[in-house]
Amino acid sequence: MDSQRDAGAPASAADAPAQHSARVQALVTLIGAGERASLLAAFESADEQAALEALQQVVPTQAREVLEQLSSARRQRLLAAATPERRRQWASPQGYAADAIGSLMELPIGVFSPEHTVAQATEELRELVKRAFITYVFVVDPSGVLLGVVTMRDLLFSPPAARLEQVMLREPFFLRADESLIDAMRRAVNRHFPVYPVCDASGKLAGLVRGPTLFEAQAIELSAQAGSMVGVEKEERLSTPLWRSLRFRHPWLQLNILTAFLAAAVVALFEDTIDRVVVLAAFLPVLAGQSGNTGSQALAVTLRGMTLGDVKRGDERRMLFKEAALGLFNGVLVGLTGAIGMYAYARAQGSGDALQLALIVLAAMTVSCVASGIAGVVTPLTLRRLGADPATASSIFLTTATDVVSMGALLGLASWLLVDAPPQA
Numbered sequence: 001m002d003s004q005r006d007a008g009a010p011a012s013a014a015d016a017p018a019q020h021s022a023r024v025q026a027l028v029t030l031i032g033a034g035e036r037a038s039l040l041a042a043f044e045s046a047d048e049q050a051a052l053e054a055l056q057q058v059v060p061t062q063a064r065e066v067l068e069q070l071s072s073a074r075r076q077r078l079l080a081a082a083t084p085e086r087r088r089q090w091a092s093p094q095g096y097a098a099d100a101i102g103s104l105m106e107l108p109i110g111v112f113s114p115e116h117t118v119a120q121a122t123e124e125l126r127e128l129v130k131r132a133f134i135t136y137v138f139v140v141d142p143s144g145v146l147l148g149v150v151t152m153r154d155l156l157f158s159p160p161a162a163r164l165e166q167v168m169l170r171e172p173f174f175l176r177a178d179e180s181l182i183d184a185m186r187r188a189v190n191r192h193f194p195v196y197p198v199c200d201a202s203g204k205l206a207g208l209v210r211g212p213t214l215f216e217a218q219a220i221e222l223s224a225q226a227g228s229m230v231g232v233e234k235e236e237r238l239s240t241p242l243w244r245s246l247r248f249r250h251p252w253l254q255l256n257i258l259t260a261f262l263a264a265a266v267v268a269l270f271e272d273t274i275d276r277v278v279v280l281a282a283f284l285p286v287l288a289g290q291s292g293n294t295g296s297q298a299l300a301v302t303l304r305g306m307t308l309g310d311v312k313r314g315d316e317r318r319m320l321f322k323e324a325a326l327g328l329f330n331g332v333l334v335g336l337t338g339a340i341g342m343y344a345y346a347r348a349q350g351s352g353d354a355l356q357l358a359l360i361v362l363a364a365m366t367v368s369c370v371a372s373g374i375a376g377v378v379t380p381l382t383l384r385r386l387g388a389d390p391a392t393a394s395s396i397f398l399t400t401a402t403d404v405v406s407m408g409a410l411l412g413l414a415s416w417l418l419v420d421a422p423p424q425a
Contacts, residue, residue, distance in 0.1 A: 020050060027054035031062055040069055052081050060089040064107075072111065073124065079109050080132040084210075085253070091207045101184050102177035104214070105198045105207030110134045114147055114165035118158045121150070126281075133285035135195045139168045144204040146197055148172055152286065156345045174199045177206045181214075188214065192297070194289035211289070212296040212399070256396050263403035270411035277353070277414055279346050283338065283361060284407055290334055291368035291406040295398050298323045298376025303390060306380060316381060323373035331369030335362040353418055360413045368406035375401040 027046060030039045031054065043051050043066060055063040055078070067075050067090060079087055087106035096102030109132050112121050121137055128134055137150035148168030158167040174197040175184045188196060196214065198207045267274070267284075274281055302319065305311045311319070339358040346354035379397050380390035 023047075023050045024053045024057070027051060028057050031058050031066060036069065039066065043070055044074055048077060048081055052078055055082075055090075056086065064090045067107070072113075076109050076111065076124075076128060079107050080128045080130075096177060097180070099181050100177065101175045101179055101181065101198055101209060102206070104181075105177065105209050108138055108197070108205060108208045110136065111138045111140055111205065112164055114139050114141070114163060114168070116164050117160065118155055118162050118164065118167065119160035121164060122155055122160070125155075129281060129285060133288055135285060135289050136197075137164065137168075138197055138205055138208075139164050140205050146172065146174060146199055146203060146205045149197065152282070153341055156341055156348065172197065175209060176201070185214070192293065194293050210292075212292040212395075259396055259400035262400055263407060266404050266407045266411070270415055273411050273415040273418075277351075277357070277418060279342070279349055279351060279357065280410060280414055282345065283342060283410065286338060286341075287361075287364060287368060287406040287410050288403050290338075290365065291372040291402040292399065294327055294330060294369045295372030295376040295402045296395075298326075298373045299380060299394055299398055300376075302377050302380050303394070306384065306390065311381075316377070319377045320374055323377050324370050327370035327373030328366065331366035332362070334369065335365030338362065338365050356417060357414070360410065360417060364406065364409035364413055367409045368402065371405040372398075372402040375405075 023046065027042055027050060030042050033039075043054075046054075055066060067078065070078070079090075082090075084106055087109075088104070091102075091105050091107050109128055110125065112124075116139075125134060125137070135152070137155065138146060139148045139150060140146055147165070148170045149172040150164055150168045154167045154169075173188075173191060173193070175188070177198050177200050184196075192211065194211045196209045196211065197205055198209055200206045302311070305319075339362040342361040343354050343358035346357045351357065375398055379401070380394045383390045383394060383397075
């Protein structure tokens with residue numbers, strides 16, 4: 001019997017990919033059939049990877065319809081496992097103009113009802129933040145209308161039994177899905193939030209737009225102005241043939257996923273550190289969001305100067321010094337806030353290294369903001385010198401640089417000072 005069982009084991013393992021593929025195709029078939037009860041039951045019980053692959057194989061509108069019908073917990077776990085590009089596709093931007101905020105938004109993660117308690121939301125976020133960057137918690141009523149926003153700081157300091165409606169910021173600032181990028185930038189210019197909620201005309205939460213994405217879109221629009229002034233159109237238009245559009249876009253997507261592996265490799269390199277100092281996981285999105293926003297601001301200013309002809313030969317050193325200094329001052333000031341939050345959170349979790357963790361956050365935030373400011377200048381100038389389009393390619397390299405530096409600084413310092421530190425006598 002044992003030999004028969006052993007002989008059958010390899011065949012069973014070999015059949016696993018085929019069984020997984022069959023499960024995915026079964027889900028795709030159910031989506032096409034449109035049988036709501038069977039579809040929801042299948043997606044609620046299917047493993048995450050199979051459900052995610054099935055959604056990726058159908059058109060975005062079908063995927064969105066399925067996601068909208070799933071339970072909130074299931075939907076958000078699938079969205080967290082998807083890439084930001086997929087979340088943007090599933091946000092159904094087809095109904096919006098090319099220059100509307102709706103074309104930039106992605107489906108939101110971290111959405112809860114006002115009756116959820118701080119403890120319940122925190123427990124759910126523990127799983128979601130392992131796969132996606134979450135900066136704010138969005139509170140909506142049963143119809144989806146945005147009621148308020150809860151910051152991570154409020155979650156840290158609020159009693160676990162408090163309801164989200166008691167700690168949320170009411171009447172939060174939001175962008176409208178149908179408003180133009182220029183109008184949105186005018187309203188958001190003095191805010192510089194890492195994430196902006198996006199609502200439709202009735203106030204329902206439709207998605208979110210990240211601060212770096214908004215700044216990058218503005219920078220791209222500025223870079224196109226010089227060509228428009230002399231009658232040069234952007235390369236891709238609505239009438240551009242499918243295969244030509246594919247040739248324009250796909251190489252950059254391949255480059256994007258390759259560079260994204262670098263950020264993933266940094267996290268994997270310090271996997272043991274995260275397992276031993278779990279509180280670090282909550283601050284990875286905060287650090288990456290702040291440094292990304294800092295880099296995007298520097299990128300937008302640099303591209304504006306390049307477009308308007310303000311960048312002269314020999315200005316590079318002055319620009320680098322200015323952005324490095326801004327990154328230093330902003331990093332220290334924001335880092336102090338982050339350090340206070342880390343100290344309070346670590347103490348609440350019973351960590352004996354609360355002070356060390358707070359200092360690590362302060363140092364990592366300062367380093368990452370300086371590096372992202374420098375990257376926001378160096379990246380477009382280098383790409384222009386190499387003959388590439390700075391507006392198209394800068395965001396890919398900038399995002400990679402900010403993610404790698406911010407995560408590497410936080411996890412590296414924690415590993416060096418806490419995990420690998422020799423025990424004291």
